[in-house]
Amino acid sequence: MKIKDFKLERYFAKHEFTAKYLLSSSDCDGYDQSHILENASADERKMWNEIKLGYTESAGDPRLRESITQFYQTKNIEEVVVGSPGELNFIAMHVLLEKQDHVIAVAPAYQSLHEVVHSIGCEVSYWKPNKEWVFDVNQLEGLIKENTKLIIINFPHNPTGSYLSIEELKHLVALAEKNNCTIFSDEMYHKLISEPDNELPPISDLYAKGISLC
Secondary structure, three states: OOOOOOHHHHHHHHHOOOOOOOOOOOOOOOOOHHHHHHOOOHHHHHHHHOOOOOOOOOOOOHHHHHHHHHHOOOOOHHHOOOOOHHHHHHHHHHHHOOOOOEEEEEOOOOOHHHHHHHHHOOEEEEEOOOOOOOOOHHHHHOOOOOOEEEEEEEOOOOOOOOOOOHHHHHHHHHHHHHOOOEEEEEOOOOOOOOOHHHOOOOHHHHOOOEEEEO
16 A cells, blocks of 8 residues: 655645744644643642553543543544544544545545545545535535445635535535445534534534544
8 A cells, every 4th residue: 555645744844843934834823731731620630640651542541532522412432532633534544445435525635535545546536616615515416426435524624714504514414324425524623613603513413424533
């Protein structure tokens, strides 16, 4: 198996920590450790002070996985896996796909979302926005084939910021269900929206065969 160079990450590796001014990041600066500890409960600070560097469960520490469930309808930590986004994307694609499968993926997109699929040998059709950067679910419907196994989405979309309405997302779920497709949803920018009333639920809360990456 050979995967093409991840051009964006190679660019970051060369320039991200040496450039005088960094304008390319899609995330904001994180909180420093002191701020986190100042806002921690007594039990949380005790856990931090007693932390040990060593192995934990391969799916992630059960306490962390249980904490993550507060953001989803599921309360079963067996449905939660902790890892880096690239790692989880790689694992999911290899669990779900075989060479003869067809995949639909949003485009443009973070390269690993479709590059791993290509490395498996699957055929990929790209769901692209129109000139107004709007993704038309009816256009996606026209991309579905008899061997379509997976639909990869990313909303809020990186890099355009495009978003779906809840009605459009439910239409997409209905199409996936009708054609027995899994939906892999890159939700790294979940909640990064200007109107909170229009926030979409995680795909894993909407669809039994929905996988949320966040």
